[in-house]
Amino acid sequence: MHDILVDLSRLQFAFTALIHFIFVPLTIGLSFLLVIMEAVYVITGKEIYREMTQFWGKLFGINFAMGVATGLTMEFQFGTNWAYYSHYVGDIFGVPLAIEGMMAFFLESTFVGLFFVGWKRLSKYQHLLVTFLVAIGSNMSALWILIANGWMQNPVGAVFNPETMRMELNSFADLIFNPVAQAKFVHTVSAGYTVGSVFVLAISAWYLLRGKHIEFAKRSFAVAAGFGLAAIMSAIILGDESGYTVGDVQKAKLAAIEAEWETAPAPASFTLFGLPDQEKMKTDYAIRIPWLLGLIATRSVDEQVKGLKDIIADNELRIQRGIKAWSALQQLRANKHDTAASQQLKKYQKDLGYGLLMHGYADDIAKATPEQIHQAALHSVPRVAPLFFTFRLMVVCGFLILALFLTTAWSVYRNNFMHKRWLLYSALLSLPLPWMAAELGWFVAEYGRQPWTISGILPTSLSTSSLSAASVQASLGGFVIFYAALTAVEMYLMVKYARKGPAALHEH
């Protein structure tokens, strides 16, 4: 079952995507903080807010460069390493990516240079508009990328075409109004705003602790505390759990996150902690809170949350139907006038992807044995333990950040934060938290989608290019070396310029 090429391709994608997402949320969040600071400058005319915009803008620039560099990899990689995926769903998946380029990335990239060099060439209002367009561009970029990603989780608005042997778009509206994409978008940009706020908060706290740049740090701290509180609250409340009730694979993901082996009577209890055992399909030492899961997941008291055992049983049936679809498809591709095959394909078409799951379990999908089908069904849901723990860790990070912003926003309101050293230390030490939460969140979203790249449509094991494992090994090595070196340089410059503080404005 374990195909080394598939494993390496996944590892490379996971590595490059997770590194990319170190830089992206900071761009998303910091760009809006820059807009806020500059707007205050334009409205009040206070020079210190211009200095704040320029200083945090400098750190923004150091980060932005890496976002651009690592983002290019993402666009290349669907073609270089996931060629069958690109063929099979490019007709749908490519559309939001192309629109992202036209509508968002162009805007952001064209104006970002003007943010830096335009201060003397533009009026105050024009410059504020430029900063705003950079922020809008980066946020719209997130929207289209998440529409693409949301489609991988819940592929709506598309239909299989046996002649071209791929999925084709039939409803653009379904694609963009996909509830999963909407939930992901608000959750992800809120997480980005949180990252930006904690970044500004932590560095300002550090200045305050060292008694440097007081006026500057005080104001930055206050802006970050206010924006951050709103951001983390919306990230938590608009958690994308609400998107887990639509789409079959989302349901399996939810059940795995919650270690929900059996379908419990509604409303289900929430497993706060425990040790999931995949083999025995049960959770040891579970601590459960009655009702909570049902409420979170279904926003109701009478809807059930389906358990993994039932999902697996359903999937076994779907695989059997999928095999029929596959056989019909093979006949149809051999003779496109075979009407019996065409009818059979129509009948079982929506389970075709489940038939493809047999790839790797049976040499000839059409002749799969019941035992092979059973094995494939057992692996048709993600592994529970990694999801169970990473999700909880993400939530812990989220609540720690919430606590941080509640206390800081309160002391900003009371205007006594400068003297609370414990609070300033907590703000400084919280710096890694939002990044941890963001990376864990992506792990949950993408690992939780396994064994699919496109939920219910295309298994991961079929999605790769026909490359040799050695060439992916070599490229993965290259990525690790390049990314490690460039990230180290970026961090070094970030620390160097953060240390200099606003004085850095008067040099390069």
Add this chain to the structure above:
Amino acid sequence: MIFDYETLKLIWWLLLGVLLVGFGVTGGFDLGVGAMLRIIGRTDDDRKVMINCIGPTWDGNQVWLILGAGAVFAAWPLVYANAFSVLYPAMLAALFALFFRPTGFEYRAKIADARWRAFWDWGLVVGGAVPAVVFGVAFGLVLEGIPFHYDENMRIIMDGNVLDALTPFALFSGVVSLVMLGMHGSAFLNMKARGSVQMQARRWLGMLSITLIVLFALGGVWVANGVEGYVLQPGGNLNHALTPLNQHVSRAAGAWMHNFDNMHWMWLAPALGFAGALLAGLLRSAPRLALLASGLSVSGVILTAGFAAFPFMLPSSSVPSQSLSIWNASASEHSLALMLIAACIFIPLILLYTTWVYRVLRGPVRSEDVNKQEYGTY
């Protein structure tokens, strides 16, 4: 939609041309400036001037490339999947080289240390030259074909090592591309920079424009006589050729000239390539006109390759009958129509605000300007 499927495919082929020309003309001079950084820039001051000429705008220019790749993904998923995976080593070489650009432009000035700056200088040279060569090689390979075929489920199978496909003609195309973008970069610096950079750039503009004329002519002779072109055998309605599995393709030396023989207006493209380069060289003391001419030359060269290959997008050298063309490798009618609407809305907007940004940033870059330690100097 007022257009039928076949027309949509044609429109998207033209739009791809627009995006590639957009990248060649704007991102092209950025790559050229990068590649020439240690040649034209003799001192740290010179190189600072060069980087500040393109620093504020290169990022936007590069999006033409990103959008080009995105458009290929969305409008020709088969071409995207095929070109990027079959040319894996070349694509990754270009990608790794491109990493040096955002980082180089942003980080070079941040530390005033000779070795630090020298490192990023060379990074920017690599980031300019390697992609320029790789894109040229890719155009060469479009004309020569690359070794692949499809299995019965449309999975791409590579026939042999792609490094074997690096024929002399493909490498030659890489050189043409490097010279062309070097010329264009010089033309841009000649317009934007002052002082020693402008002087050096003007000298190189003269030399590279002549070199390009010679190489482009040589390439033409090579394509007309040496390179085996591909010919799509007529048969059936093009719209019914939805996959590359049911067509007949033959090969013949000089076949890439057929389009020019049949459609004489296509000669405009190579004519533009030659005339533009010639004028860019001759008019080098009228920098704006020279830059315009150089841009036209770049457009002409890119379009010449595209016109010659039409309707092919990526021929297969191992199984020519499975070559990808604009007819058999496109996205569905629905997707093409949707993206056409998006393109009609956004591409004019992009042109509009890009023009505004260039207007704001107009005016020459001198070494005094870049040494004032102003905010945002690269």
